[in-house]
Amino acid sequence: MTSRPRILVTGAGGFIGHHLVRRLKNDGFGVRGVDLKYPDYEPTSADEFEILDLRKWDNCLQTTRGVDQVYNLAADMGGIGYITSYLADIFRNNILINTHMIEASRINGAQRFLFSSSACIYPGYLQKKPEVTPLKESDAFPADPEAGYGWEKLATEELCRYYRKDYGFETRVVRFHNVYGPLGTYDGGKEKSPAALCRKVALANDGDVVDIWGDGKQTRSYMYVDDCVEGLVRLMASDCHDALNLGTDRLVTIDELLGIIAGLAGKKLRIEHDLTKPQGVRGRNSDNTMLRDRLGWEPATPLEDGLRTTYLWIESELRKAGRLPALEKNARGKGV
């Protein structure tokens, strides 16, 4: 009987990494997690968990010992406010993690290495209108990615290609489009728009004003974390060597996103737009033609369903932290 592969998940203390570890354990694999920290909201289900700084070569060499597959999710990242504020640190931290991790994985004999890239690699010149044409994988060049974070992701995508060409190393590259769900950062500056809006709605009283970054007409598509994890597992098992979008193609404006969450919470809220804050590209959507073709599958969780689960989790965290005192006697929870 052959034993199942041993799998390493970097960034296993983070949002997607933590969910992925749980899924891989449920599937019966032996899993090692590694991160700078343990998961924030519940214990890891990994068999082993190492606290290591993966910017350091020796740590990458240590953590890749004896594994067959590597999901490399560790990254210095956050929402639009964060990634536009720390260009040098983000680029340097992530290029160190990724260059060391791919080489250490190869030297230690891993069979497959999956790199988590981002829709932030797509050129700004294709994302200037809210009613944007969905981005297909071949749109990445001529390059004009998001400063700092996006340039680093694109450089590491290329590095994966070079490792395959020069060493025959089996690499997989996924381009996530806005992942959301429970157990993700919802406060402190690194949170992304769905979590930030869930927090704002949960903390608001019926009739309050909620602030939105930008004019609210910018558009995005959002993928529930369970779909993200399913896509990761399918991509790793596939023979797809090309960078692949992983997201949904349902486009919503940020104002609409807030409207959905407020509706789930049973609150009527007024929106104030803060035009001094960064809002990222004007519109971004995923073209899933290649995803369907290569994986025979695409994310299917309806946005309303995923947001309901996410909102309820964030609301319960805020309640545990004693941050919802004024809300207990008003409309909280209606319709959720």
Ligand code: NAD
């Ligand atoms: P996250 O911030 O929750 O997780 C990343 C983890 O990496 C964190 O736990 C962090 O502590 C860890 N990390 C950072 N620096 C490290 C270091 N030097 N050594 C060891 N660990 C380190 O982010 P996430 O949402 O889970 O994202 C996972 C991956 O997916 C990242 O590569 C990210 O760039 C990519 N991605 C995510 C999204 C999204 O919508 N969440 C979108 C596009 C791409």
